[in-house]
Amino acid sequence: MSGSPGSLIAVGLQRLRLDPWLFGLLVVLVAFGSMVLYSAGEQSMALVWRQWVRLGVGLAVMLFVAQIPPRLLKAWAPFLFLAALLMLVAVVFFGVGRGAQRWLDLGLLRFQPSEAMKLALPLALAAMLDRKPLPPDWRTVIAAATLIAVPVGLIVIQPDLGTAVLVGLSGACVLFLAGLRWRLILGVSAALAAAAPLIWLNLHEYQQDRIRTFLDPESDPLGEGWNIIQSKIAVGSGGLSGKGWLEGSQSHLEFLPEPHTDFIFSVLAEEFGFIGVVAVLALYVAIILRGMFLAGQCRDAFGRLLAGAMIFMFFVYLAVNVGMVSGALPVVGVPLPLVSYGGTSAVTLLAGFGLVMGLYSRRRFMG
Amino acid sequence: MITSTRSAGMGDSRSALAQVDRRLQFLIVLMLIVLCLLSLRLGLLQLGDHEQYAARADDNRISLRALPPNRGLILDRRGRVLAENLPAYRLVVVPERAPDLEGTLARLADLVPVSDDERRRFDQQRARSRPFESITLKSNLDEEEVAKLAIHRHRLPGVDIEPYLTRHYPQGELFAHLVGYVGRMDDRDRARLDPDRYRATTHVGKTGIERQYEEELHGRSGFERVETNAQGRILRVLERNDPQPGEDLRLNVDLDVQRAAYEALGDYAGAVVVLQVATGEVLALVSKPGFDPNLFVHGISHADYNRLLDHRQRPLFNRVLSGGYEPGSTVKPFIALAGLEAGVVTPSTEVVSTGQYRLPGHSRTYGDWKAGGHGRVNLELALAESVNVYFYRLAVELGIDRISRELALFGFGRTTGLDLPGENSGILPTRSWKRATFNQPWFPGETVITGIGQGFTVVTPVQLAHATAALAGRGQTAAPALVGQREPVQMVRHDDADWQAVHRGMEAVVHGASGTARAIESELVVRMAGKTGTAQVFGRPDEDEEADEREQDELPEFLRNHALFTGFAPIDEPRLVVSVVAEHGGGGASVAAPIAATVMNAALEAGL
Incomplete structure (x- = not known):
């Protein structure tokens, strides 16, 4: 590596485990x-x-x-997910917010558990699927689908449709990347389309x-x-x-x-x-x-x-x-x-x- | 972009990782497609439909605000104000800025009374308005209401108090029929008036001068192009085109004379017209009773309107223009002129009045008002004492055609051209009129009574005054005018001697030893010529003016005859004409003549 200032910054970023290209693009976007x-x-x-x-x-x-080493991420994933899930349940009972209950008031700061779920759900799914042979068999798919459905359901009843869609899609994305069968994807899509009127009525x-x-x-x-x-x-x-x-x-x-x-x-x-x-x-x-x-x-x-x-x-x-x-x-x-x-x-x-x-x-x- | 590395960990089979990579690649393609579609969508909005949206952004930003012109003032001949514009406040609501309109209106109703009428108008106007336009809920707020609203305005979003100018008539009922009033613009006004000039106008002239000279008084609306934000708040003025204020209108009327005439009528309903002989300028034009025109500016309440409608003396009726009266004996000078012109009589021709007249071959008798008659009378005495038999005989010798022709020359039977809306043309009886109206021939007996102003003849007070002006001016006068002057016209031509004879007779009415109006002579500050008249209301008693007047006192008021007087002064150089109708006054000599004398004095005192 040369000694130019640019490459010095790049090396520094790499030491911090950051990608110079991605980081640079993010800085330009923020600017x-x-x-x-x-x-x-x-x-x-x-x-x-x-x-x-x-x-x-x-x-x-x-x-x-x-x-954080990936090893630890994998190990913590189930607990992080559980913690986020418990907070989502807590929102149902103790949540605050105008119109929709989305926030937990922790005294010092207000916290939105659905935000944590955006990270915790993909993390938990990736950790789970990592231990199974890929593409996942139907038992794994059902387990994964349950992991997605429960938090999404809790967010929908807050109600916060936008976040529910984001959380649901981030989970579904993991499952998709893991090699979910196309037949299943098309089948579920068709089922969702059929259920659309029902969803409409419950909005x-x-x-x-x-x-x-x-x-x-x-x-x-x-x-x-x-x-x-x-x-x-x-x-x-x-x-x-x-x-x-x-x-x-x-x-x-x-x-x-x-x-x-x-x-x-x-x-x-x-x-x-x-x-x-x-x-x-x-x-x-x-x-x-x-x-x-x-x-x-x-x-x-x-x-x-x-x-x-x-x-x-x-x-x-x-x-x-x-x-x-x-x-x-x-x-x-x-x-x-x-x-x-x-x-x-x-x-x-x-x-x-x-x-x-x-x-x-x-x-x-x-x- | 994605190079699938094969550095698989111990738990991952190569094929499984390859599978994930394929899915990653698929996802990239999917994301790129979606972003391309979104770019396409944005391109359509920004490039394809740019013009449409740019126009809508300008529409959002820029609004046109019409600016109402200030209505011109109406002044009397000396510049005294008859109609002015006063600052006032109105309560306006922008429905789009009131999140809970019904709630806001309910809270407003607690602060200031809002009538059903006002609420209905608000709803109507709202249906017609554009978004973010302010709509008037209540106008002409009093000080207390303004204060209350100002205090509570912070909890009334979308509600505002707006200053504006409102029309006010400081003279009230005195000029109600002459100046008229403005009222809220309705659909008929909108259809009639140029929408461009009236864009910001809420009130237009409905009656009187206000209506007749609407165009001059109104002016032209201006406009402002303003940049507003979404709340409708004006941020800056981009362009301004000032409204063109209406012209001030100076009337020929004199406030003092008008007031004197109005007061002189006392409790009688009636009309007084004062004209200038040479120019036709109207110096006073009274129809009594009047009403407060200010009531109509903000929309009259049902209670007030019903009170005016139910009033025994019909204050809304403009007697000067629309009131039709039998001229009675006031027609005699014109009949006399026709007789002189035709050579049927000369000033010295004498007729013996025995108290009765009978058409040759008819049994019906026509009476003198004085029992036993007036004896031997010439023209001057016939006019002074209002000798019916003289004029019966004269009328019969003239025949209806020559009478009609003479009366038509003096303007009877057609509008005078006065610059006010709603003038009635009266009735000038002719053979053809009788045929057209009743499908009957003219009967000789009808000629007899036409000679003393009875029968079919109907005149308006302004017609009578105009004809009297022509008489005073020896045939020459101008059409009556409230604003400006009309061209003098030679309406009638007669020999000077004929005019002189009739003027002498009319002078004798007031100044002669036996004149019917001799009682007013002592009141007058000038020598005046005139003629009394009595218009029948009930039955057809014989024309017995003085006796009649005695009996009339015993009749219920609404059955008493109308009292008339028309005259001019000074005699040698006539300048002013006064015509008076006092409804149910009984007799012209006792009631109308003194009124005329008072008004004439007032006009002279005013320097006219």
């Missing part, structure tokens, strides 16, 4: 994201600082997670409203449809090159709901246009591809399943959020990963990247 956040948050530098503090916490968690009214609104936003332009319509107007009016940084009328004149959290992508699209949108999406694609490359390099099935699921979760955040602001998906409260204002998801996602990079860093030494 650009902070610019958009500054604009979306009414040019409040205080808001940006608060977000950086949270990202700092996330970075610390990422560093810590990356240091809360506000959830039904969101889906109804998604299907026909103009039917209620001042009520439920407002968010989708205003977001589409923001995105569409951005055009090719955008209205310019800090110049988005939709964002700054309060037409856009929650411009600094769930709808921050609309601000980006309005101010930086399609060019900015493509650039940011390309950045995300690079992160995903690098992440998947790292996942493929992990030395055992546990590492590959877990790392793959983490990257996939990152992708789901992105796809659901972008789908939502562009009117392609219903409004579910899923942030734009690492750009939206808010700490919880950023910490979870960075912890996930910590897992990926930690696992990758041990690709040769373990055993």
Whole structure:
């Protein structure tokens, strides 16, 4: 290795078990994201600082997670899962929050157990499947499906549809990567499609409203449809090159709901246009591809399943959020990963990247 | 991208790891496809539909606010204010900004009374309005209401108190029929008026001058292009086009004369018209009783409206323009002129009044008002004493056609062209009118009574005044006008001697020893010519004015005759005309003439 400063940083990062490429891409994303956040948050530098503090916490968690040896992860997986599950049950009885009970009040801080489950579930599944021959036999599949269904069910009744989908998909992703038979995948998909009316009937009214609104936003332009319509107007009016940084009328004149959290992508699209949108999406694609490359390099099935699921979760955040602001998906409260204002998801996602990079860093030494 | 490494651990079979890698690769492809589809979606929004969404973003951001023009003031001939604009406050609601509209309205109703009418109008206006438009719930708030609302506004989202200008009529009922009033714009007004000029206007002229000169008074709406945020708050004005205020309108009316006329009528319902002979300028135009026009500006309550409708003297009825009265003896000077013109009589022709007149070959008698008659009278005395027999005979000798022609020249039977809406044309009886209306021929007896202003003839007070102005001006006057002046017109041509003779007769009515209105002579500060008249309301008693008046006192008021007087002054150079109708006054001489004298004095005192 040469002695240039770049390679010195790279070596340093590798010592910390971080991948320089992935880390660098994440830094670029956060830097650009902070610019958009500054604009979306009414040019409040205080808001940006608060977000950086949270990202700092996330970075610390990422560093810590990356240091945990996979052996320990595998050993702790069942207990971590159980702990997360118990907290989800506790939410049912002691949870707080407006409208939906999602939080546990721990005195010092409020904690969202469903967030922990986003990590604990894939971890537990990967650990379990790692001990079985792959592809998994039907007994293993049923056991895995149960592990997925119980926490997802607990999150659905909170109710928090967005998180339930994310947790469910991260679990399903592990099972899929483990080699779940296509016949089974198609069969379950068909069964879900058949059960859709039943699911619809069991949704809360506000959830039904969101889906109804998604299907026909103009039917209620001042009520439920407002968010989708205003977001589409923001995105569409951005055009090719955008209205310019800090110049988005939709964002700054309060037409856009929650411009600094769930709808921050609309601000980006309005101010930086399609060019900015493509650039940011390309950045995300690079992160995903690098992440998947790292996942493929992990030395055992546990590492590959877990790392793959983490990257996939990152992708789901992105796809659901972008789908939502562009009117392609219903409004579910899923942030734009690492750009939206808010700490919880950023910490979870960075912890996930910590897992990926930690696992990758041990690709040769373990055993 | 993915190179499947074969560094399998001890527990992993090579094929199992290969399987995971294949799935990883599949997942990558799936993710890329989804992201490509999302990019496509964004591209469609940002490139394909860009123009549509850019327009909608501007629509969001920019709204047009119409600015109402200030309505012009209405002033009397000396600049005294008859209609003005006062600052007021109204309660407005933006429904989209009130999360719980019904709850908000209920809480509002606790603070200020909101009538059913106001609520209904609010709902109607809401159905018509665009999102984020403010809708008036209650206008003309009093100070206490404004204070109460200001205190509670923080817990009433979407509610605001808005300043505006409201029309006010400081003279109240005095000018109710003349100035008229403005009222809330309704669908008919909207259909009639230019929507561009009236974009921000809520009130338009409904009656009187306010309606007649709506265009001049109103002005033109301006507009503002403003940038607003989602809450409808205005952030900045992008463009402003000031409204063009309406013109102030100076009327020919004199406040003092108008008040004098209104007061002189006393408790009588009736009308007074004061004109300037040479120019036709209207100096006073009273229809009594009036009403408070301010009641109509904010929408009159049912109770107030019913009170006006049920009033015995019908205050909403504009007697000056729409009231039709028999002219009675006030028509005699015009008949006299027709007789002189035709050569049927000369000023010195004498007729013997025995108290009765009978058409040759008919048994029916037509009486004088004075029992036993007036004896031998010439034209001057016939006018001064209002000798019926003289005019029966004259009318019969003239025939209805020549009478009709003369009356038509003086403007009877058609509107005068006064600049107010709703003028009635009255009735000028002719053979063809009788045929058209009753499908009957003209009977000779009808000619007899037409000679003393009875029968079919109907005049409005303003017609009578206009005709009197023509008489005073020796045939020349201008159409009556409240604003500006009309061209003087020679309406009738007669020999100077004929005019002189009739003027002398009318002077004798007031100043002659036996004139019917001689009682007012002492009141007058000027020499005045005039003619009394009595319009029948009940039955057809003989034209016995003085005797009649005695009997009339014993009749219930609503059956008493209407008292008329029309005259001009000064005699040598007539400038002013006063015409008076006092409904159920009994007799022209005792009731209408003193009113006319008071008004004439007031006009002269006002320097007119």
